[in-house]
Amino acid sequence: MTNIRKVAELAGVSVATVSRALKSPDIVSPVTREKVLKAVDQAGYKPNLMAVQFRSQRTYNLVVLVPTIANTFFARVISGIQEAAQERGYGVLLCNTLGNEAMETQYASLVSTRQADGVVQLRAFNPFSDNAFPAGAALPMINACEVLDDAPCPTVKLDNRAAAREVTEHLIALGHRRIGMIKGPRRSPLTRDRQLGYQDALSAAGIALDERLLCPGDFTPLAGYQAAETLIALTERPTAIFCESDEMAIGAMSRIKESGLSVPKDISVAGFDDIAFASYTDPPLTTIAQPAEAFGREAVAMLIDVLEGQKVENLVMPYTLLTRASTAPCQL
Numbered sequence: 001m002t003n004i005r006k007v008a009e010l011a012g013v014s015v016a017t018v019s020r021a022l023k024s025p026d027i028v029s030p031v032t033r034e035k036v037l038k039a040v041d042q043a044g045y046k047p048n049l050m051a052v053q054f055r056s057q058r059t060y061n062l063v064v065l066v067p068t069i070a071n072t073f074f075a076r077v078i079s080g081i082q083e084a085a086q087e088r089g090y091g092v093l094l095c096n097t098l099g100n101e102a103m104e105t106q107y108a109s110l111v112s113t114r115q116a117d118g119v120v121q122l123r124a125f126n127p128f129s130d131n132a133f134p135a136g137a138a139l140p141m142i143n144a145c146e147v148l149d150d151a152p153c154p155t156v157k158l159d160n161r162a163a164a165r166e167v168t169e170h171l172i173a174l175g176h177r178r179i180g181m182i183k184g185p186r187r188s189p190l191t192r193d194r195q196l197g198y199q200d201a202l203s204a205a206g207i208a209l210d211e212r213l214l215c216p217g218d219f220t221p222l223a224g225y226q227a228a229e230t231l232i233a234l235t236e237r238p239t240a241i242f243c244e245s246d247e248m249a250i251g252a253m254s255r256i257k258e259s260g261l262s263v264p265k266d267i268s269v270a271g272f273d274d275i276a277f278a279s280y281t282d283p284p285l286t287t288i289a290q291p292a293e294a295f296g297r298e299a300v301a302m303l304i305d306v307l308e309g310q311k312v313e314n315l316v317m318p319y320t321l322l323t324r325a326s327t328a329p330c331q332l
Contacts, residue, residue, distance in 0.1 A: 003045070004018050004019065004045065006043050006045070007036065007039045007040055007043050007045045008039075010039035010042055010043055011032075011035045011036045011038070011039035013032060013035065013036065017032060017036070018036050018039075021033050021036035021037070022036070022040075022089070058307075059114065059115060059116055059117055060089055060090050060091060060117065061090065061091045061092075061093055061110075061115070061117060062081075062085055062090050062091070062093065062116060062117060062118055062119070062120060062303065063093045063095060063108065063110055063116045063120070064078065064081055064092055064093065064094050064095065064119075064120045064122070065095050065097050065107060065119060065120070065121045065122060065123060065127065066078060066094065066095065066096055066097065066122045066123075067097060067098065067099045067122060067123045067146070068098060068099075069094070069096045071247070072246075072247060072273070072275040072276065072277070073145075073245070073246075073273045073275060073290075073292050074122060074145070076275075076292035076293050077122060077144070077145060077292050077293070077295045078094065078296060079292075079293055079296065080292065080293035080294060080295060080296025080297040081120060081297070081299060081300055082296075083293070083296070083297060084297040084299075084300035084301060085300050088300065088301075088304055090117075090300070093107070093110065093116055097123070099123060099125075101125055101127070104121075104123070104125060104127040105129075107119075107127070108127035108128055108141075111128075111140055112133070117140065117307055118140035118141060118142075118303045118304075118306065119140065119303075120141070120144060120296075120299045120300065121141055121142070121143050121144070122144055122145045123145075123146050124143075124146045124147060124148045124149075124188065124189050125148070126141075126143075126148060126151075126152060126153075128141065138153075138306050138309075139152050139153040139306075140306060140307060141303070141306075142154055142156060142302050142303045142306070143155045143156075144156040144295050144296070144299040145190075145295055146188055146189060146190055147189060148189075149189060153306075154302050154306065154312040154313065154314055154315075155314045155315070156298050156302065156314075156317060157314070157315075157316060157317065158290050158316065158317050159316055159319070160189075160190055160194050160197065161193040161194070161196050161197040161200070162197060162319075163194075163272070163288045163290075163321075164194035164195070164197025164198050164201075164242070164244075164272070164288075165197035165200045165201045166197075166201075166288070166321050167197075167198075167242055167270050167272070167286075167287075167321060168197065168198045168200075168201035168242055169201045169204075170270070170286070170323060170327065171240045171242065171268060171270060171327060172201060172205045172207070174240070174268065174327060174328065174329045174330055175329050175330035176238075176239045176240040176330045177207055177239070177330070178210070178213065178236060178237070178238045178239050179198075179207075179213065179238055179239075179240045179241070179242060180213040180214075180215065180231045180238035180240070180241040181195065181198050181213060181214050181215070181241070181242050181243075181244070182215050182223070182224055182227040182228070182231075182241060182242075182243040182244060182248050182249075182252060183195060183215065183216055183217050183244050184217055184219050184244040184245060184248075185217075185218050185219065186216065190244065194244045194272065195214070195244075212234060213234075213238055215227035215230055215231060217243070217245075217248050219244070219245040219247055219248060220247055220248065221247050221250050221251030221254070222251055223248050224243055224245075224247065224248030224250065224251030224252040225251035225252065225254055225255045226255075227248070227252065228241065228251070228252035228253075228254075228255040228256055229255050229259075232256060232259050232261065232267070238267065239267060239268065239330045239331070239332055240267060240268040240270070240327065241267060241268070241269050241270070242270045243272065244272050245271060245272050245273055246271035246273045246274065246275045246285060246287055247271075247273075247275065248271070249270065249271030249272075249278075249281075249285055249287070249326075250271075250277065250281055250285070252269055253269050253281060253285075253326070256269070263283060263326055264283065264325065264326055264327050265328065266331070268286075268326060268327040268328055268330075269286070269326045269327070270285070270286040270287060270326065270327055271285050271287040271288075272287055272290075273287060273288065273289075273290060274287045274288065274290065274322060278322075278324075279324065281326070283324065283325035284325050284326060285324055285326045286321075286322065286323050286324045286325075286326045286327040287321075287322055287324070288319050288320070288321055288322070289319060289320045289321075289322050291317055291318065294317060295317060298315055298317070302315065
């Protein structure tokens with residue numbers, strides 16, 4: 001069986017360097033790491049992972065708690081997580097929790113039982129009990145995307161309130177005064193913050209909030225479709241609709257068109273996320289672009305820093321309003 005010395009000989013480095021490249025790849029230069037990995041493949045070397053984990057007290061596994069992998073935005077975040085974890089020598093245990101708190105708690109317990117090192121949580125819920133770790137110890141978790149209020153751990157988030165305000169201001173600048181909103185899940189902080197941003201823009205423009213223009217949703221196309229049906233049935237229907245996700249915006253546009261109305265001539269539609277389909281809808285969708293893959297990459301980098309005892313600060317990610325053909329000046 002090939003041993004680590006053969007790998008070192010093929011790579012032209014020391015045995016210690018090979019060990020570091022396999023155990024802690026982030027502390028080895030990319031050039032050296034590439035040479036070692038090529039030598040590993042060439043030699044057919046299979047490192048003793050059990051021994052590595054025993055010596056380092058690490059499993060090099062990260063648990064990722066995602067509310068639903070069916071959501072396009074979360075799928076992009078997961079892609080960033082997997083990419084960053086692989087680069088740093090970590091595996092990913094992906095848990096599609098469907099927002100089930102008991103399931104999230106169960107998977108998080110893999111950390112306290114030394115089967116994983118830390119958790120990336122994509123939902124606003126802390127799956128660890130208060131006494132899961134010694135007093136004063138850093139919680140081995142990063143909360144990303146849908147962030148807890150007063151989170152007990154570092155967070156990666158967007159200023160959802162500011163972004164929603166900017167979308168609504170865009171619609172107001174186009175002359176729209178009756179602007180519907182299709183919201184996300186009732187308990188989500190994202191829903192709350194995006195609605196607050198919407199209300200901020202209306203208030204600043206002197207437009208009274210009409211509760212009839214607010215429709216519940218759940219970030220799915222079906223929710224957007226059903227909410228749009230409610231909105232266009234109003235005696236005074238909206239001339240624009242802001243959806244808290246692109247998937248709901250796509251569903252809303254489908255129902256608007258089925259009713260014989262035009263987007264954006266009769267009703268402008270804006271979304272949130274800039275998923276891959278957003279620029280290919282008919283018409284292309286105005287939306288807020290948020291860097292989903294970067295959310296995942298940053299969450300992994302921050303979590304590994306926490307695991308290594310470094311001080312980690314909260315991170316607010318950038319966003320961009322992308323104006324496309326689904327929004328146009330009000331015709332009324």
